[in-house]
Amino acid sequence: MNAITDLPYTVTRQRDVVDALRKLLPERCVLFNDEDIRPYECDGLAAYRQMPMVVALPDTEAQLVQILQLCRDMQLPIVPRGAGTGLSGGAMPIADGLVLSTAKLNRIIKVDPVARTAVVQPGVRNLAISDAAAPHNLYYAPDPSSQIACTIGGNVAENSGGVHCLKYGLTVHNVMRVRVVTIDGDIIELGGAALDAPGLDLLAVFIGSEGMLGIVTEVTVRLIPKPQRACVIMASFDDVVKGGNAVADVIGAGIIPAGLEMMDRTSSRMVEPFVKAGYDIDAAAILLCESDGTPEEVSEEIAHMTAILTASGATKISVSGSDEERLRFWSGRKNAFPAAGRISPDYYCMDGTIPRKRLADVLLRIEAMESKYGLRCANVFHAGDGNLHPLILFDANKPGEFHQAEAFGAEILELCVEVGGTITGEHGVGIEKINSMCVQYSPQEREAFFAVKRAFDTAFLLNPDKAIPSLHRCAEYGKMHVQRGQLKFPDLPRF
Amino acid sequence: MNAITDLPYTVTRQRDVVDALRKLLPERCVLFNDEDIRPYECDGLAAYRQMPMVVALPDTEAQLVQILQLCRDMQLPIVPRGAGTGLSGGAMPIADGLVLSTAKLNRIIKVDPVARTAVVQPGVRNLAISDAAAPHNLYYAPDPSSQIACTIGGNVAENSGGVHCLKYGLTVHNVMRVRVVTIDGDIIELGGAALDAPGLDLLAVFIGSEGMLGIVTEVTVRLIPKPQRACVIMASFDDVVKGGNAVADVIGAGIIPAGLEMMDRTSSRMVEPFVKAGYDIDAAAILLCESDGTPEEVSEEIAHMTAILTASGATKISVSGSDEERLRFWSGRKNAFPAAGRISPDYYCMDGTIPRKRLADVLLRIEAMESKYGLRCANVFHAGDGNLHPLILFDANKPGEFHQAEAFGAEILELCVEVGGTITGEHGVGIEKINSMCVQYSPQEREAFFAVKRAFDTAFLLNPDKAIPSLHRCAEYGKMHVQRGQLKFPDLPRF
Structure with missing residues (x-):
């Protein structure tokens, strides 16, 4: 009787969802045309892309409440999204789902200085x-x-x-x-x-x-x-192992630096031409060790750390003489990711943690993997807390390189777990590291996560298939097929 | 046919449970005679007592696993118990349940100094x-x-x-x-x-x-x-309000003392004859402010805190001259609870938190409650983090006094919530403060707690009726009847 019923299900479904959302939100807050939703197809992990069915941008909490109730009633999966800078694909959309952007909920409600x-x-x-x-x-x-x-x-x-x-x-x-x-x-x-x-x-x-x-x-x-004063030491090492051990020595002395970061030569050479941070590009590794507090505390701690770094074999030590210089030293570290983008067509940033005492050891093993996979890896670390950010450099246009980079990354994460660390330090699991969760946790532990997930979201509508792998997925791990730019889920029942 | 079937259900049930446990555990690990289980009838909140059906003391994790599986299969509620020093009745037994003591699982498996x-x-x-x-x-x-x-x-x-x-x-x-x-x-x-x-x-x-x-x-x-050095300041105030404000001043100056405790005159007079800590018993309130770290850090921080306390109106300041003196200053604070037991037949220790800036205000309101309830209250605080421990002194043998003490305590907790604090700082909710949870949280928030509880323990066998009040319980709050030494639950369906 009605020609509309002949439309594909995805089209009628989208129309129903958009119609329902438009009853709750102003027109400008509901996006569904390809050109409007294109910016939402990925987050900072740009290799994984998926266009959503619809994007909602509520202006108020009350609208957000109604959107969630609608999604529950229509059994519409929801992918929440902040700025989309995440690096593990946590905000990657679902084809038949809604992206819920919190971009318009951007008020600073109160600052209470007391x-x-x-x-x-x-x-x-x-x-x-x-x-x-x-x-x-x-x-x-x-x-x-x-x-x-x-x-x-x-x-x-x-x-x-x-x-x-x-x-x-x-x-x-x-x-x-x-x-x-x-x-x-x-x-x-x-x-x-x-x-x-x-x-x-x-x-x-x-x-x-x-x-x-x-x-x-x-x-x-x-x-x-704000600390009254902050000061950073830049220390060079002619050997990454010595640099790794120096990190353990600083922490072992009972110091908690405000920051303790390490970059290998590949990283500093990658960054220096771009940022001009003043890095020693001949050093095998450089450490940045920050102290903050009262001027007396900072002077004392800088002296103490300088002595330790020297004893640990630092070949060169510079201490920031002004806040401008301090920020310049940091600018290189903070721009490592964009710098990687300048020297390599693509890069893949990993985020594992390891016990600090294994730093040197893990660095050598990553070096060996570079030969195995035929790809370079620049290493930047939050060394103080053992959080690694290996940047695997590759060219997605060369056949097989993305696949190699993924395999390289997965092996680094397995190494992290093997030495007593974890598969993510701060970037989250998202979709990227979901298989590595099978390595990190036992089925009983994953079930404990699911039990809590289920407690809040019985129908698994909130960011489903992220962060916690199903038993089924872990069983399939290794056989799952990933295509460049589009992750194809095997047609599995959910959980 | 069988005379045993004429026994009351509680007797046959206990026999069945004991028989089943004895198949899993050595005889000495299963207690069920009155004289053996008497020590388990309460924890540190001795006013609430209940004999359990049985006590199990596994020697190994493997035995513990089997006990839990047995309890699940027999639908036997479990109350876990450490040393029984808890102050909120968290380890108070259930009449038809098992107390699971971890006392025998007491091995130090490994100390790793690196x-x-x-x-x-x-x-x-x-x-x-x-x-x-x-x-x-x-x-x-x-x-x-x-x-x-x-x-x-x-x-x-x-x-x-x-x-x-x-x-x-x-x-x-x-x-x-x-x-x-x-x-x-x-x-x-x-x-x-x-x-x-x-x-x-x-x-x-x-x-x-x-x-x-x-x-x-x-x-x-x-x-x-271990910090190289620790040193404590004892400061006297002639007014509790000044003492409370001094706490806010110290924290407001950006100092995080290793300890920052306050005792009012009732407390110091209660403790001093017993402990001989050297407290100023004429002061309306005394503060103990500890600094630890390197000798230089401690000297600097002690000087800084001394200046702040003086500016805040301290009438007398002593600084510990030796570690013996430091420990003596602390001994009074640490023995406040036993000292209360020496000057009053009974005492009821509360444990609320409040925003630090409301300390002085709350102290005055507790003072007013002393008249209202006709009971004295000694106040000791973890002042630095706003955690109050009012000790309400009463005599359980005087008709109505326990009831008055409970009402006094409940009003203190409601005051804590009113000023933006919480009903427990560190003693837990247990059975004691379960009604106050109705004041602290909305039904939706309590349901979120239940959802997680349910995720781990569908049948509500693990310490049921503790910590989270049911909707029903909150509806009944105020009408519930509590008898000295034995908490009578109304015959409510669980959750």
């Missing part, structure tokens, strides 16, 4: 919080490299770190409370001002849950006083 | 960990007042703190990994050596879960180097 807190909406950029707190001489500590662009909502989803998290902690250590909308549209508040909230610590569970449990609509962060 | 970790079984005493680490000049930081007796398993269940948690954190900040047996007998490991473990942060959920999610059989704790 309580040293800020209450912000999820779409507020990480650096914008520190900017708002700056008049009170306060700042928000976690500083991922993407801090100019990334949002606090995304930071909460990924439990983001940064170069200063060794001393100041990850997102979970700097967020006091979140306000969450559940898939049923309920609003709950988790955490609080006290050191410990009564009941189960669901705040910690939400932080780093990669959008699988609910959508955060308000975040109360801790602000800390 | 990684600065210790792996211990749950029955190891808190202080025994530091004793084992002492030869390496390391220690385990959280130090609840009961640290001589309390076990790490109990500390994990309650997320215990102590006088140094302001600087060194609670149990959750000092435990890296736990090994857990689930109600199904599965063994899972949560957490790890890295700053952040991939997947959901179930480690944080287990810590402080009051035995509701699983039984911990192995705990990996972080050890930290």
Whole structure:
């Protein structure tokens, strides 16, 4: 009777979803044309792409509640999205799903200089919080490299770190409370001002849950006083093993540097022409060790670290003489990823952690893998907390190279687990490392994750197939087929 | 046909359970006679008592797995128990249930001075960990007042703190990994050596879960180097409000003291004759402010804090001249609870938190409540983190006094929530504060807790009716009847 019924299901489904969303949201907040939704097809892990069915950008929490209820009622999978700077494909869309962007929820609700807190909406950029707190001489500590662009909502989803998290902690250590909308549209508040909230610590569970449990609509962060002084040492080593051991020596001496980063020669040579940070490009490895605090504390700690680094075999040591020089030393480290993009057509950034004492050992094994896979790897690390960021350089236009890079990356992650570390330090599991979760955890442990996921999202609508692999997926691991630019899921039943 | 069938159900049920347990455990590990199980009828919250059906004390993890599977199969509720020093009735037995004591799982498995970790079984005493680490000049930081007796398993269940948690954190900040047996007998490991473990942060959920999610059989704790020097200031104030404001001033100056404790005059007068700590018993309040670190850091911080306390109106300041004197200053604070027992037939220790800036205000309101309820209240605080421990003094033999003390305590907790704090800082909710959870959380938030509880324990066998109140219970709150020494539950359906 009706010609419309002859349309493919995907088309009628999209039309139904868009019609329903438009009843809840202004027209400009619902995107579905190809050109409008193209920017949402991937996050920072650009090798994995998928166009969504529809993108919703609520202006208010009330709209967000209604969107979630609609998705639940229509059984529409939801992929939450902050700024899309994530590096593990956590915000990669689902073909028959909705992307829920928190970009328009970008108000700084309150900065309280006495309580040293800020209450912000999820779409507020990480650096914008520190900017708002700056008049009170306060700042928000976690500083991922993407801090100019990334949002606090995304930071909460990924439990983001940064170069200063060794001393100041990850997102979970700097967020006091979140306000969450559940898939049923309920609003709950988790955490609080006290050191410990009564009941189960669901705040910690939400932080780093990669959008699988609910959508955060308000975040109360801790602000800390800007240190009076900060100073960074740049130390050169003629051998990566010596550099790795120097990291262990600094920490072993009981020092907690404000930052402790390592870059190998490939990295410093990659960065230097681009950033002109003043790096010693002849050194096999350079360490950046920052101290902050009162001028007396900084002087004492810099002297102490200088002595340790010298004893550990540093061939050259420079100490930043001004804050400009300090920021210049850091600029190289912070721009390592874009620099990789300048010397190689493509790069694949890994994010594993290892026990600090295994740093030197792991570096040598990664070097051996470079020959095995025929690809170069630049190594930058949050060395102080054992968080590696090997950047595997490849050219996606050369047949097989992406595949080789993926295999190289997977082997690095397996090595991390083998030496007692983990498959992700701060970038999350997303879609990229979901198979590596099979290596990291036992079936019983993965089932514990699922049990909690199920507790909040019975129908598995919130970012399904991310972060936790099903038993089935782990059984299939190794046989799964990945095509450049488009991850093809085998047609598996979900969980 | 069989006379045994004429026995009351409780008797045959106990016999069946004991028979089944004896197939799994040596005879000495299964207690069920009145004289044997009497010591288990309460924990440190002695006003709440209940004899259990049976007590099991496994020697090994394998036995513990079998006990849990048996309980699941027989639908037998389980109350886990460490040393029984808890103060919220978390280990109060259930009449038709089993008490699972971890007392015999008391091996220190490994102390690793390089990684600065210790792996211990749950029955190891808190202080025994530091004793084992002492030869390496390391220690385990959280130090609840009961640290001589309390076990790490109990500390994990309650997320215990102590006088140094302001600087060194609670149990959750000092435990890296736990090994857990689930109600199904599965063994899972949560957490790890890295700053952040991939997947959901179930480690944080287990810590402080009051035995509701699983039984911990192995705990990996972080050890930290003993500070080179520690020194404590004792400051007197002629007004509690000034003392409360001085706390805010110290923290406001950006100092994180190793300990920052406050005692009012009732407390210092209660403690001094007993401990002879050298307290100023004429002062309305005394503050203890500890600094630790290198000798230079300590000297600088003590000078800084002395200046702040003087500016805040301290009438007298003493600085410990030796480690003996420092420990003597602390001994009064650490013995406040036993001292209360010497001056009053009974006392009721509360454990709320409040924002630091409300300290002075809350103290005045508690003072007003003393008149209202006709009971004295001694106030000791972990002032630095806003954790109050009002000790309500009463005589249970005087009709109505226990009831008055309970009402007084409940009003203090409601005041804590009113000013933006919480109903428990470190003692847990247990059975004591379960009604106050109705004040702290919305029905949706409590449902989120239940959802996670259910995810691990569908049949609600693990410490049921503790920590999270049912919707029904909250609806009944205010009408529930409590009798001295025996809490009578209304005959409600569970959840």
